[in-house]
Amino acid sequence: MKEVKKQGGLNAEIQSRIGHQLRAMYDDVVRQGVPDRFAELIRKLDGPEAAAAQIDETAKNDGRD
Amino acid sequence: MPLTDSLRDDILASVPSLRAFAISLSGNGDRADDLVQETLLRAMANIDSFQPGTNMSAWLFTILRNLFRSEYRKRRREVEDTDGSYAESLKSHPEQHSRVEFEEFRVALSKLPSDQREALILVGASGFSYEEAAAICDCAVGTIKSRVNRARTRLSDLLSIDGADDFGPDHTTRAILSAGGRG
16 A cells, blocks of 8 residues: 555554554543433433423323312 | 434434544543533534434534634633643543553644644544545545644654653763763
């Protein structure tokens, strides 16, 4: 591959270390998954109609009672 | 507007890598999570402009990248505070990486120009193709390739110098030792 040849002057060991470190740093964060604050945020933003419908339901029920 | 299950699942599934991208870009865990939050708010508000069937992750990365760049321009005059907060944001480090090596790499990465850093992260860690990275950064594929190569060369230079120090006395000590040897 052309790209690899262009990097022929670089120390292969250092290059491999860069790739490894970069992925290690990145994957550390990926492995933390979805923090609660973001799951909560998406749930809150998603479907205000659904939330409104629920409130209506509650109001109706309250009325019947 | 309620999302379809598949859109919501796609957004949720993108959050971990979106955070990793934000932290790698900004070097600051708190700022990174603010960026992710702002990205999610914008995405949900503009979900109609997302084209179903295209890459949700790439769409979210594009939003985050643009937010980071506009914020970066605003904050350029402020003193960068990357000390410690990134490392603190990580709950654990892989055993095989020493703290010193980790810090060394993080500092080297932060010395790259931001266009080189983002290209390297997108291709080298996020797993995007050169074409996808070019679309996210709104530039030519050749530009991404050249940025990635320059980033690798620069990091290699920065880490080679530090690497030499791992094997013996530092430069000053070596200079004193060699000067002493002559006498």
